[in-house]
Amino acid sequence: MRDAPLRIGLVYPExxxxxxxxxxxxxxxxxCRWRGIPAEIVEVAAGDPVPATLDCYLLGGGEDDPQHLAAAGLRASRASLVRAHEEGAVVFAVCAGFQxxxxxxVAADGTVLDGIGLVDARTTAGPTRLIGEVVVEPDAPLPLLTGFENHGGRTTLGPGVRPLGRVRAGGGNGDGSGTDGARADRLVATYLHGPVLPRNPALADxxxxxxxxxxxxLDSVWEERLRAERLAAGSRTGLARWWQQRRLARG
Amino acid sequence: MPTPPRTRSRRGTGRSDVTATGSSGRTRVAVRAGAAAGWLSRITGRGAGATISGRVINRIAPDALAELGRGLRITLVSATNGKTTTTRLLTAAVRTRATPVATNHTGANLTSGLAPVLAAARRPGLAVLEVDERVLPRVVDPLAAELLVLGNLSRDQLDRFGEVHAVAAAWRRVAEAHPDLHVVANASDPHVVHAAGPARTTWVRLGLRWRADAATCPVCAALLDWGTRFACPACGFAEPDTPHRLDGDTLVLDGERVPLRLGLPGRWNLDNAALAVAAAVLHHGVDPAVAAAAVGSVDTVAGRYMTVPLADGRRARVLLAKNPAGWSEVLEWARAEGRPAVIAVNARVADGTDPSWLWDVPYELRRGLPTVAAGDRSLDVAVRLRYAEVDHTVEPDPRRAALALPGDEPVLVCSYTQFAALYHRFGTSDA
Structure with a gap:
């Protein structure tokens, strides 16, 4: 068992x-703690460089102006983040963090916001926001994932990365591929929030x-109950969306 | 204390000669049709009925609000949190000096809620109206409002309403169009300061405890400095200087100290009361001590802070919390009071269908206090409490959940739709 605590970086939480x-x-x-493994959350404040010494890097969702600031900070810290990932750290990104x-x-007005290119993906602003419960079926051994999405991005993956999974209900990457997120060694990116890890303890583990x-x-009875409830709700949403599209198609 | 001059004219029409019964047949039909559409929307489960009824009223009689507002001097109150309470407190203060004062005391704050109140108002007279923060920009002109009272803006129902910036921008366009409009506003909220800046604004410094939605400058998007007051290092946008401020539980108006002794709990209600008393004194010319006494006599507001009966003969105290800023305030209060509590969360359309904000709220404050997770989303609450290491039980029905708690008067903290159901069943017309 490791002596030093696991250092979980929460990147630019503001x-x-x-x-x-x-x-x-x-x-x-x-x-970690419930398994007797010491862990600490390290908040990387906006404006500060992202250190290369953390074990996990978490990037969340954000509104437009904050996303621009976050992008500038991440580009400045790109080398640290890439090195940490290559040397064994895990990167987990949701929504704006994924983008x-x-x-x-590429925003609706055509302005281009550069990311850090750690994931082979490009995003454009779509005509509508995708809002609602989502169900994603990832590759084994991960089970079905549940989350809630609220984003206008349409993300297309390049050949250098595979999706996190196939969308069973909801929008996900929203580019017509029927997929959500991206997955590589020690890297998961997704449009699922809710937040997603409390709803999917297997993904957290x-x-x-x-x-x-x-x-x-680890005993996860309540998380699994929540997950089952949300998977059912997501399926209902999926059925309602399918029914609506069918009626529209028939005029 | 000076009362600002009231400079806005009301489209040149005489106001005292128009009475409620004098409103046009078209307007009366529109108000009734709007109410009917709202009722249909509610009973068919399509929504809360407020948006549709406003649309129906506007469709049938586009001038309905302008006509209904004639003969009334109108104050509009808006904010993400506290608008119902601030409206109630301001109405109590203004009524000490002027009658009649019409108000939408039940919290019906969309066009459809305003219309019947205005139709029934006696005139000439005053009206103090709570308005939904997204509806405000649409009603300032038709109602020819003479005063806006603006509290705070923070994240609320992101799945339905979008981001805070959009609301602030819409408010700001109103202020830009009306540089002479008098506004009494919270000097400590960057979004509110940006929005109200172009108007003739009297600032009241309240302090801001929920800062998660105010990290970046509303003007230039740089990161704001938060010392004792906010300031933007890039463009100079900063908290405005003002001689009016809340100091603990004392409101300071131009150096005069006005102690606030409230019948309502919590730090957040001191904010509401400070804004209400400031508006009553600085705009409506009410004596400060008289305003403070009137505000202090209020102890329930449209069902907030009412008690409801439990099956075992006890009563539970009901608090409403709709978003993370509101929840944080309520939890701080319940912690300080050591109160057993039900945490009841729904996520229906009127609540916002995405309760991810549960993870923005410091539920760790419940550690060591008896707690029950309740509501449609009791499992989300249960998982949140588990990770906060708060011992708890789970029971979806809020009143049944309260039975499991010790104490004479457990607290039932509810999201909007549970609160509305409890108020509908147990509320009194005056509560």
Whole structure:
């Protein structure tokens, strides 16, 4: 067992924390502590450089102006983040954080916001916001994931990365590919918030295991009940959306 | 204390000669049709009925609000949190000096809620009206409002209403169009300061405890400095200087100290009271001590802080919390009072269907206090409390949940739709 605490970086929470994103950091930290593994949450304040010495980097969702500031900060800290990831740290990004890990984000007015290119993905602003419950089916061994999305981005993955999973209900990447997010070694990006880790304890443990190695199981009865409830709600949403589209198609 | 001159004319029409019964047939039909549409929307479960009824009224009689507002000197109160309470407190203060004062005391704050209140108002007279923060820009002109009272702006129902910046920008366009309009506003909220800046604004420094939505400058998007007051290092935008401020539980108006002794709990209600008393004194010319006494006599506001019966004969105290800023305030208060509490969260359309804000709220404040997770989303609350390491039980029904709590008067903290159901069932018309 490691002596030094697991250092979980919450990157720019004032800028990238619109949708309860702090919850993801809390879930990772507590699931370590409950297993007897010391863990601490390190908040990287906006304006500060991102240190290369953390074990996990969490990037959350944000509104437009804060996203621009966050992008500037991340570009300045790109080398640290890339080095930390190459040397074994886990990167987990949601929504705006996902977009900033990609190459670029093209806003509705055509302005281009450069990301850091850690993920082979490009995002453009879509005509509508995708809002509602989402169900995503990732590759094994991860189980079905539940989340809530609220974003206008349409993200297309390049050949250098695979999606987190197929969308069973909701929008996800929204580019017509039927997928959500991106996945690589020690990296998960997604449009699911809610926040997503309290709703999907298996995904939280997957991220932790990529740093810590195999973990003993943890009682997650309430998380699993919540997950089952939300998966059912997401399926209902999916059915309602499908029915609406069918009626529209038939005129 | 000087009362600012009231400079806005009302489209040149005489106002005292128009009475409620004198409103046109078209307007009366529009108000009734709007109410009917709202009722249909509610009973068919399509929504809370407020938006549709406003649309119906505007469609049938586009001038309905202008006509209904004639003969009334109108104050509009808006904010993300505290608008119902501030309206109630301001009405109490203004009534000590002027009658009649019409008001939408039940919190019906969209066009459809305003219309019947205005139609029934006696005139000439005053009206103090709570207005939804997204509706405000649409009603200032038709109602020819003479005063706006603006509290705070923070995240609320992001899935329905979008981001805080958009609301502030819409408010600012109103201020830009009316540089002579008198506004009494919170000097400590960057969004409000940006919005009200172009108008003739009297600032009241209240302090801002929820800062998660005010990290960046509303003018230039740089990161704001938060010392004792906010300031932008890039463009110079900063908290305005003002001789009016809240100092603990004392309101200071131009150096005169006005102690606030409230019948309502919590630090947030001192903010509401300070804004109400400042508006009553500085705009409506009410004596400060008289205004403070009137405000202090209010102990329930449209069901907020009422008690409801429990099956075992006890009563539970009901508090409404709709968003993370409101929840944080209520939890601080319940912690200081050591109160057992039900945390009841719904996520229906009128609540916002995305309760991810649960993770922005410091539920850790419940540690060591008896707590029950309740509401449609009791499982989300239960998981949040688990990660906050708060011992709790789970029971979806809020009143049944309260039965499990010790104490003479457990607290029932509710999101909007549960609160509305409790108020509908147990509220009295005056509460």
């Amino acid at each position: 800028l990238l924390g619109t949708y309860g994103d702090r919850g993801n950091a809390l879930v990772l930290a507590q699931r 900033l890990l990609g190459h670029s984000y 997957h991220l932790l295991a990529e740093v810590l190695g195999p973990l003993p199981p």
